Amino acid sequence: MSVIVQYCRTCGGQWFPARLMCPRCGGDDLAPRSVERGVVEQLTHLGDVVIASVACDPEPLLVARLHGTVHPGDVVELTDRPDTSGRPVAFVPPIPQEELS
Ligand SMILES: [Zn+2]
Secondary structure, eight states, X not given: OOEEEEEETTTOOEESSOOSSOTTXXXXXXXEEEEXXXXXXXXXXXXXXXXXXXXXXXXXXXXXXXXXXXXXXOEEEEXXXXXXXXXXXXXXXXXXXXXXX
């Protein structure tokens, strides 16, 4: 399981969602990169839904829907597909490709 973020080959920055150019250095040498895990930072409970900020190493900071019991500071697997395994995961829906063009 993983989430695809955008990696800048010029400065090493990572972003989500993808951009047309790097917001840090302005470069356009960008590539997709798979990120498998992150650290839960903050939780927000919206009824039965739990939304979290999840920090990847070194970046980006993702907003994800949590499944399973997860606490701030926990390392959680990232996925871009709904997961019904029952394991704790952070679900980050992929951005439709037409929104990137
Ligand atoms: Zn850059």
